[in-house]
Amino acid sequence: xxxxxxxxxxxxxxxxxxxxxxxxxxxxxxxxxxxxxxxxxxxxxxxxxxxxxxxxxxxxxxxxxxxxxxxxxxxxxxxxxxxxxxxxxxxxxxxxxxxxxxxxxxxxxxxxxxxxxxxxxxxxxxxxxxxxxxxxxxxxxxxxxxxxxxxxxxxxxxxxxxxxxxxxxxxxxxxxxxxxxxxxxxxxxxxxxxxxxxxxxxxxxxxxxxxxxxxxxxxxxxxxxxxxxxxxxxxxxxxxxxxxxxxxxxxxxxxxxxxxxxxxxxxxxxxxxxxxxxxxxxxxxxxxxxxxxxxxxxxxxxxxxxxxxxxxxxxxxxxxxxxxxxxxxx
Amino acid sequence: xxxxxxxxxxxxxxxxxxxxxxxxxxxxxxxxxxxxxxxxxxxxxxxxxxxxxxxxxxxxxxxxxxxxxxxxxxxxxxxxxxxxxxxxxxxxxxxxxxxxxxxxxxxxxxxxxxxxxxxxxxxxxxxxxxxxxxxxxxxxxxxxxxxxxxxxxxxxxxxxxxxxxxxxxxxxxxxxxxxxxxxxxxxxxxxxxxxxxxxxxxxxxxxxxxxxxxxxxxxxxxxxxxxxxxxxxxxxxxxxxxxxxxxxxxxxxxxxxxxxxxxxxxxxxxxxxxxxxxxxxxxxxxxxxxxxxxxxxxxxxxxxxxxxxxxxxxxxxxxxxxxxxxxxxx
Amino acid sequence: xxxxxxxxxxxxxxxxxxxxxxxxxxxxxxxxxxxxxxxxxxxxxxxxxxxxxxxxxxxxxxxxxxxxxxxxxxxxxxxxxxxxxxxxxxxxxxxxxxxxxxxxxxxxxxxxxxxxxxxxxxxxxxxxxxxxxxxxxxxxxxxxxxxxxxxxxxxxxxxxxxxxxxxxxxxxxxxxxxxxxxxxxxxxxxxxxxxxxxxxxxxxxxxxxxxxxxxxxxxxxxxxxxxxxxxxxxxxxxxxxxxxxxxxxxxxxxxxxxxxxxxxxxxxxxxxxxxxxxxxxxxxxxxxxxxxxxxxxxxxxxxxxxxxxxxxxxxxxxxxxxxxxxxxxx
Numbered sequence: 001x002x003x004x005x006x007x008x009x010x011x012x013x014x015x016x017x018x019x020x021x022x023x024x025x026x027x028x029x030x031x032x033x034x035x036x037x038x039x040x041x042x043x044x045x046x047x048x049x050x051x052x053x054x055x056x057x058x059x060x061x062x063x064x065x066x067x068x069x070x071x072x073x074x075x076x077x078x079x080x081x082x083x084x085x086x087x088x089x090x091x092x093x094x095x096x097x098x099x100x101x102x103x104x105x106x107x108x109x110x111x112x113x114x115x116x117x118x119x120x121x122x123x124x125x126x127x128x129x130x131x132x133x134x135x136x137x138x139x140x141x142x143x144x145x146x147x148x149x150x151x152x153x154x155x156x157x158x159x160x161x162x163x164x165x166x167x168x169x170x171x172x173x174x175x176x177x178x179x180x181x182x183x184x185x186x187x188x189x190x191x192x193x194x195x196x197x198x199x200x201x202x203x204x205x206x207x208x209x210x211x212x213x214x215x216x217x218x219x220x221x222x223x224x225x226x227x228x229x230x231x232x233x234x235x236x237x238x239x240x241x242x243x244x245x246x247x248x249x250x251x252x253x254x255x256x257x258x259x260x261x262x263x264x265x266x267x268x269x270x271x272x273x274x275x276x277x278x279x280x281x282x283x284x285x286x287x288x289x290x291x292x293x294x295x296x297x298x299x300x301x302x303x304x305x306x307x308x309x310x311x312x313x314x315x316x317x318x319x320x321x322x323x324x325x326x327x328x329x330x
Numbered sequence: 331x332x333x334x335x336x337x338x339x340x341x342x343x344x345x346x347x348x349x350x351x352x353x354x355x356x357x358x359x360x361x362x363x364x365x366x367x368x369x370x371x372x373x374x375x376x377x378x379x380x381x382x383x384x385x386x387x388x389x390x391x392x393x394x395x396x397x398x399x400x401x402x403x404x405x406x407x408x409x410x411x412x413x414x415x416x417x418x419x420x421x422x423x424x425x426x427x428x429x430x431x432x433x434x435x436x437x438x439x440x441x442x443x444x445x446x447x448x449x450x451x452x453x454x455x456x457x458x459x460x461x462x463x464x465x466x467x468x469x470x471x472x473x474x475x476x477x478x479x480x481x482x483x484x485x486x487x488x489x490x491x492x493x494x495x496x497x498x499x500x501x502x503x504x505x506x507x508x509x510x511x512x513x514x515x516x517x518x519x520x521x522x523x524x525x526x527x528x529x530x531x532x533x534x535x536x537x538x539x540x541x542x543x544x545x546x547x548x549x550x551x552x553x554x555x556x557x558x559x560x561x562x563x564x565x566x567x568x569x570x571x572x573x574x575x576x577x578x579x580x581x582x583x584x585x586x587x588x589x590x591x592x593x594x595x596x597x598x599x600x601x602x603x604x605x606x607x608x609x610x611x612x613x614x615x616x617x618x619x620x621x622x623x624x625x626x627x628x629x630x631x632x633x634x635x636x637x638x639x640x641x642x643x644x645x646x647x648x649x650x651x652x653x654x655x656x657x658x659x660x
Numbered sequence: 661x662x663x664x665x666x667x668x669x670x671x672x673x674x675x676x677x678x679x680x681x682x683x684x685x686x687x688x689x690x691x692x693x694x695x696x697x698x699x700x701x702x703x704x705x706x707x708x709x710x711x712x713x714x715x716x717x718x719x720x721x722x723x724x725x726x727x728x729x730x731x732x733x734x735x736x737x738x739x740x741x742x743x744x745x746x747x748x749x750x751x752x753x754x755x756x757x758x759x760x761x762x763x764x765x766x767x768x769x770x771x772x773x774x775x776x777x778x779x780x781x782x783x784x785x786x787x788x789x790x791x792x793x794x795x796x797x798x799x800x801x802x803x804x805x806x807x808x809x810x811x812x813x814x815x816x817x818x819x820x821x822x823x824x825x826x827x828x829x830x831x832x833x834x835x836x837x838x839x840x841x842x843x844x845x846x847x848x849x850x851x852x853x854x855x856x857x858x859x860x861x862x863x864x865x866x867x868x869x870x871x872x873x874x875x876x877x878x879x880x881x882x883x884x885x886x887x888x889x890x891x892x893x894x895x896x897x898x899x900x901x902x903x904x905x906x907x908x909x910x911x912x913x914x915x916x917x918x919x920x921x922x923x924x925x926x927x928x929x930x931x932x933x934x935x936x937x938x939x940x941x942x943x944x945x946x947x948x949x950x951x952x953x954x955x956x957x958x959x960x961x962x963x964x965x966x967x968x969x970x971x972x973x974x975x976x977x978x979x980x981x982x983x984x985x986x987x988x989x990x
Contacts, residue, residue: 053393054392079397080450093746095735113951115969309449424754623766642776
C-alpha cells in the first residue's frame with residue numbers, strides 16, 4: 001500500500017491516470033481499509049452524487065470495459081455495479097450466471113477463466129460462491145478485481161456503502177452508538193460493519209440477536225482489542241432509545257436447513273416497527289442491507305429516518321467511486 | 331392527464347425537457363390512449379424511422395439508463411426495447427430472468443425491488459407474470475414505468491405498434507374493416523387492438539375464431555357501446571374478401587392444458603394461405619403479433635401484403651417514440 | 661466473392677463504407693477463406709491490437725448494434741465478440757440463452773426469429789446447437805451473420821484466431837511443422853485448423869491422438885489432395901522435438917457418454933508438461949483453444965512459449981477485424 005502506481009494499475013490506466021493513484025490494486029476485503037482510505041473513498045463518492053448527465057464527469061470512464069463475472073446470481077449488486085460503470089461513461093460485459101459458464105462447467109479453473117476474461121476487459125467484478133475466490137482472482141489478474149461477495153467470505157463494497165450511509169446521514173462516524181439487529185451469526189454485512197466501525201473513536205455497539213444467530217466471538221474479541229465498547233441486549237426498545245443507528249438484518253432462512261422451527265422463532269423476535277421508531281432519537285436512522293421481509297414493517301418506510309433505500313442508492317455512489325479510483329486514480 | 335409536467339417527470343428530465351411534456355407518466359394499459367395521444371405517438375414514431383446513425387437524433391437519450399426488469403423471459407420484446415434505447419444513444423441495464431432475482435427469490439416485494447432499481451436507472455421496462463404488476467410498480471416508482479406485458483393483463487406497446495402498423499400500411503385508421511382471426515379468447519393483443527380501434531370512426535370488425543376461443547362478451551359489449559359495427563363469422567374467405575386488415579393470431583397451446591384434442595381442432599381451422607391472399611383486396615394487409623407457427627403459411631411471406639415482419643420492426647419505432655416522450659417530452 | 665458491395669452490405673453500411681468492401685457478406689465456415697482473404701483479415705487484426713482508448717479508431721463502429729443470439733451458452737466466445745464490438749464503439753444486444761427464447765420455445769422457426777432480430781440490429785452473431793444453422797440464418801438475413809459455432813459443424817472465428825496466433829508467434833505460415841494433439845475426432849477446431857493450414861506451402865502436420873479419437877479420413881484425404889505432408893504418431897516427445905507448433909486439445913468427456921473407461925484412458929495419454937517443453941524447439945509455441953483441464957500442466961504456463969492465453973486474446977482482435985470488415989469494409 002503506497003501512493004505510487006503499482007505495475008497492475010500502470011499497465012491499465014496509462015492513458016487516463018490522474019495525479020494520484022489509488023493505493024489499492026484490488027478491492028477484496030474490509031480489512032484493506034483504514035480511516036484515510038475510507039475518507040478518500042467517501043469524498044469521491046460524495047462527488048459522484050453530483051455527476052450530471054451530459055457533463056464531462058459522466059464520461060470519465062469512457063472507453064473502459066468492466067466484466068461482471070457472477071458465479072451466483074445477485075441482481076441487485078450486479079445492476080448497482082453496472083449502473084455505476086455506465087453513469088461514468090464506461091461499458092460492461094455481463095455474465096449473469098458464470099457458474100454455468102461453459103468453461104467452468106467443463107472443469108476450467110477460476111484462474112484460467114480470469115486469464116481469459118482479463119484479455120477482454122479493464123476491470124473484473126467477481127461474485128463467487130467460494131470464500132477466497134476474489135483473492136485468487138486478484139492474484140492471477142493483471143487488471144483490478146473487485147470482490148462483489150465471495151460466499152461466506154467478504155462483501156467489502158456493502159461494508160463501504162453502509163459506512164458511507166452512516167456518515168451521510170449523521171455527518172460523522174466518531175462517537176456513534178450503533179445497534180446491530182437480527183442475524184448476526186451469518187450476516188457477513190454486520191460482521192464487516194463492526195470491523196470498520198472499530199476504526200473510529202467513541203463507538204458503542206449493541207448486539208441484538210436471537211440466541212441461535214448471536215454475534216460470534218471473533219468479532220467481539222476484535223472489538224475489545226480495538227477498544228470498542230460493546231454489549232449484548234435482548235431488548236430492542238431499550239437499545240433503539242439509545243442509538244444513532246439501528247442496523248436491522250434479515251434472518252436468513254437458507255441458513256437453517258430443515259430447522260424451520262428455529263427459523264420461525266428467530267424470525268419474529270426483533271421487528272423494527274412504529275413502536276421502535278417512537279423511541280429512536282429524532283436524529284437516528286434505520287439501515288438494512290436489503291432485501292427485507294417483515295423485519296421492518298411497511299409503516300416505517302414513510303418515516304424520514306428510514307434510510308435503507310437511500311442506503312441502496314449510496315451503493316451506486318460507492319461503486320462509482322471505486323471504479324474511478326481503481327481505473328483512473330484521483 | 332394534462333400538459334404540465336408531473337412531479338415524476340420533472341424530477342427525472344430536468345436537464346433534457348423539450349418544450350412539451352408527455353401527458354403520461356407511465357405506459358400501463360391501452361385505456362390510457364385517446365386519439366390525440368395516439369396521433370402524437372405515431373408522429374414521433376414516424377420521425378424515429380428516419381433517425382440516422384451518427385446524427386444528433388441518434389444521441390437524444392445519451393446519458394439515460396433504462397432497466398429492463400423481466401420476470402418472465404420475452405426475448406423479442408426485451409431486444410426491441412433495448413434496441414430502441416440504444417438507437418437513441420441511451421444505455422441499458424438488463425435482467426433476463428428477474429423471477430430468479432435473488433431478492434425476489436428471498437421474498438422481497440415487487441415494491442421494494444422497484445425502489446432499489448429506480449436508484450440505478452432513469453426508466454423501468456417491466457415484464458411480469460402477474461396482472462396489475464405494472465400498475466403496482468408505477469405507483470411505487472418515481473421514474474417512468476413501461477408495461478411490457480403483465481401476465482393475462484395488458485401489453486400496451488404491442489397494441490400501439492399494431493395500430494401504428496395499420497396506419498403506416500393503409501394511411502388511415504378511420505373507415506377500415508378489420509378481421510381478427512384465431513385465438514380471440516386468450517390473446518391480449520387482439521383484445522387491446524379491438525379496444526383501440528373503437529376510438530376511430532367507421533370501423534367494422536369481424537371476429538373469426540374457433541368456438542373454444544371466441545372473443546369474450548366484454549369486448550363485444552364495449553364495441554357496441556362505442557358504436558363500432560362488429561360481427562362474428564365462421565368463413566375466413568368471405569371475411570378476407572371484405573377486409574383491409576387480416577390480423578391473424580396463434581392458437582396458444584399453453585392455454586389448453588391437457589385438452590390436446592381441443593387444441594388440435596382449433597389450431598388448423600383458420601389458416602392464412604395463398605387462397606386467402608387471392609381474395610384479400612389488393613390494398614389489404616396481413617398482420618400477426620408473432621411468433622407464428624403454421625397459421626400463416628410460408629408461401630404468404632413473399633406477398634407484399636404480408637406486413638408482419640414490418641409490424642415487428644414498427645415495434646422498434648413505437649418504443650423509441652415512447653422512450654423519448656417519457657424521458658424528454660416533445 | 662468479388663470486390664463490389666453486395667446488396668446485403670450496401671443496405672447496411674451506406675453511411676460508413678470505406679473504400680473497399682469485404683468480399684464476404686457473412687462468416688460461416690473455414691472454407692470461405694483463401695490466402696488473400698486471410699492476409700487481409702490478419703492485417704486488420706494486427707491494426708486492432710493498436711487501437712487506443714479514446715482514439716477515433718476506438719469509435720469506428722459507433723452507432724452499430726450487434727445482436728449475440730446464443731442458442732447454447734458459450735460465455736468465452738460471447739464475451740470475446742461483445743468486447744470486440746465495444747472496443748470499436750459499437751453496441752450489443754445480448755441473448756445468453758436463446759434456446760429458451762420464448763418464441764423458439766413456442767415453435768417459431770429460426771428464420772422467423774432472424775427476420776425479427778435483423779429489424780433490431782446491424783449484425784448477428786449466432787451460436788446454435790444444430791449444424792447448418794448459421795447458413796440458414798445467413799440465407800434469411802439482410803444483415804451480416806457471423807457463425808460463432810453451430811453444433812458439430814463449424815466455428816470459423818476460432819480457426820481464424822488459431823491461424824492468426826501462429827502467424828503472430830512464428831512470423832509466417834508457410835514452411836511450418838504443426839503437431840495436432842488430443843481429441844482429433846471430435847474437435848472441430850483442429851479439423852478447421854488442418855483445413856486452413858492446407859492453404860500454405862511446405863506445411864507438415866503430425867496427428868497425435870489416442871486411438872478412440874483419431875483424426876478422421878476426410879481431413880487426411882483433403883490434406884493429401886492438397887499436397888500437405890502428414891503423418892500419425894503415438895510419440896508426443898518425438899513430435900514435439902520436430903514441431904514449430906504444438907496444438908493441444910481437451911479430450912471432450914461429453915462425447916464419451918457412459919464409456920468413462922475409454923474417456924479416462926484417452927484423457928491421460930498425451931500431456932504437455934515440462935518434459936515436452938524441454939524438447940520443443942526454442943522458437944516453438946504451444947497453443948490450446950481452451951478451456952484446458954490437465955492436458956497442459958500448470959508448470960508450462962510460465963514458459964514464454966506457452967501461447968494459449970495470448971491466443972485467447974487474439975480472438976478479440978480477429979473478431980474486431982471481422983466486425984469492421986463486415987460492417988465498414990476496409
